[in-house]
Amino acid sequence: MEETAQTSAPASESPSAIPTEPVPPIESRFLFVDVAALRAKQLRRGARVRIGEPIEHLPKKPERLAMEEVRRGLVSYDVPQPKPAEASGAAE
Numbered sequence: 001m002e003e004t005a006q007t008s009a010p011a012s013e014s015p016s017a018i019p020t021e022p023v024p025p026i027e028s029r030f031l032f033v034d035v036a037a038l039r040a041k042q043l044r045r046g047a048r049v050r051i052g053e054p055i056e057h058l059p060k061k062p063e064r065l066a067m068e069e070v071r072r073g074l075v076s077y078d079v080p081q082p083k084p085a086e087a088s089g090a091a092e
Contacts, residue, residue, distance in 0.1 A: 023073040032070060035077045040066035050074040 026032045043049070043062035050069050051058065059065050069075050 023076055025073070026070065026077075031077075031079065032067075035075055036063070036066045036070045038077075039069060039075050042066075 026035065039047075040062045043065055049058075049065055051065070051072070051074065059068060066075075
Protein backbone atom coordinates (compact mmCIF):
# COMPACT_ATOMS: atom_id res chain seq x y z
CA MET A 1 0.00 0.00 0.00
CA GLU A 2 1.36 3.40 -0.92
CA GLU A 3 0.85 6.56 1.11
CA THR A 4 0.47 9.67 -1.04
CA ALA A 5 -0.03 13.27 -0.07
CA GLN A 6 -1.90 15.87 -2.01
CA THR A 7 -1.67 19.57 -1.35
CA SER A 8 -5.10 21.08 -1.50
CA ALA A 9 -6.48 24.57 -1.71
CA PRO A 10 -10.14 25.55 -1.83
CA ALA A 11 -11.31 26.94 -5.16
CA SER A 12 -11.60 30.47 -3.75
CA GLU A 13 -7.95 30.58 -2.62
CA SER A 14 -4.88 30.91 -4.79
CA PRO A 15 -2.59 27.86 -4.87
CA SER A 16 0.15 29.73 -3.00
CA ALA A 17 -2.09 30.85 -0.10
CA ILE A 18 -0.75 30.13 3.37
CA PRO A 19 -3.05 27.81 5.38
CA THR A 20 -5.20 29.65 7.94
CA GLU A 21 -5.34 26.74 10.39
CA PRO A 22 -2.21 25.23 11.94
CA VAL A 23 -1.10 22.19 10.00
CA PRO A 24 -0.51 19.08 12.13
CA PRO A 25 3.18 18.22 12.37
CA ILE A 26 4.35 15.52 10.00
CA GLU A 27 5.67 12.54 11.95
CA SER A 28 6.36 10.26 9.00
CA ARG A 29 9.50 11.06 7.03
CA PHE A 30 7.92 9.46 3.96
CA LEU A 31 4.91 11.78 4.16
CA PHE A 32 7.31 14.72 4.68
CA VAL A 33 9.16 13.80 1.47
CA ASP A 34 5.91 13.43 -0.49
CA VAL A 35 4.52 16.78 0.67
CA ALA A 36 7.84 18.58 0.11
CA ALA A 37 8.20 17.06 -3.38
CA LEU A 38 4.73 18.25 -4.39
CA ARG A 39 5.45 21.73 -2.97
CA ALA A 40 8.82 21.86 -4.79
CA LYS A 41 6.97 21.08 -8.02
CA GLN A 42 4.66 24.04 -7.34
CA LEU A 43 7.66 26.31 -6.66
CA ARG A 44 9.38 25.22 -9.88
CA ARG A 45 6.19 26.12 -11.78
CA GLY A 46 6.20 29.65 -10.35
CA ALA A 47 4.36 29.52 -7.01
CA ARG A 48 5.32 32.21 -4.49
CA VAL A 49 7.51 31.38 -1.51
CA ARG A 50 5.50 31.24 1.73
CA ILE A 51 8.35 32.11 4.07
CA GLY A 52 7.49 35.73 4.82
CA GLU A 53 10.19 36.86 7.20
CA PRO A 54 13.53 37.90 5.74
CA ILE A 55 16.13 35.22 6.30
CA GLU A 56 19.83 35.77 5.65
CA HIS A 57 20.43 32.28 4.31
CA LEU A 58 17.20 31.55 2.44
CA PRO A 59 17.69 28.40 0.34
CA LYS A 60 17.77 28.98 -3.40
CA LYS A 61 16.79 25.53 -4.63
CA PRO A 62 13.04 24.82 -4.80
CA GLU A 63 13.49 21.48 -3.03
CA ARG A 64 15.18 23.11 -0.02
CA LEU A 65 12.62 25.92 0.07
CA ALA A 66 9.81 23.36 0.00
CA MET A 67 11.35 21.35 2.86
CA GLU A 68 11.69 24.53 4.96
CA GLU A 69 8.07 25.51 4.27
CA VAL A 70 6.83 22.03 5.22
CA ARG A 71 8.98 22.02 8.37
CA ARG A 72 7.45 25.35 9.43
CA GLY A 73 3.90 24.11 8.78
CA LEU A 74 3.22 26.52 5.91
CA VAL A 75 2.03 23.81 3.50
CA SER A 76 -1.36 22.13 3.85
CA TYR A 77 -1.78 18.52 2.79
CA ASP A 78 -4.39 15.77 2.68
CA VAL A 79 -3.78 12.07 3.19
CA PRO A 80 -6.38 9.96 1.38
CA GLN A 81 -8.22 7.33 3.42
CA PRO A 82 -7.08 3.75 2.72
CA LYS A 83 -9.38 1.80 0.43
CA PRO A 84 -11.29 -1.03 2.12
CA ALA A 85 -9.90 -4.47 1.38
CA GLU A 86 -11.97 -6.54 -1.04
CA ALA A 87 -13.35 -9.87 0.07
CA SER A 88 -10.91 -12.66 -0.71
CA GLY A 89 -12.04 -14.94 -3.51
CA ALA A 90 -14.64 -12.50 -4.85
CA ALA A 91 -12.26 -10.94 -7.36
CA GLU A 92 -11.28 -14.20 -9.04
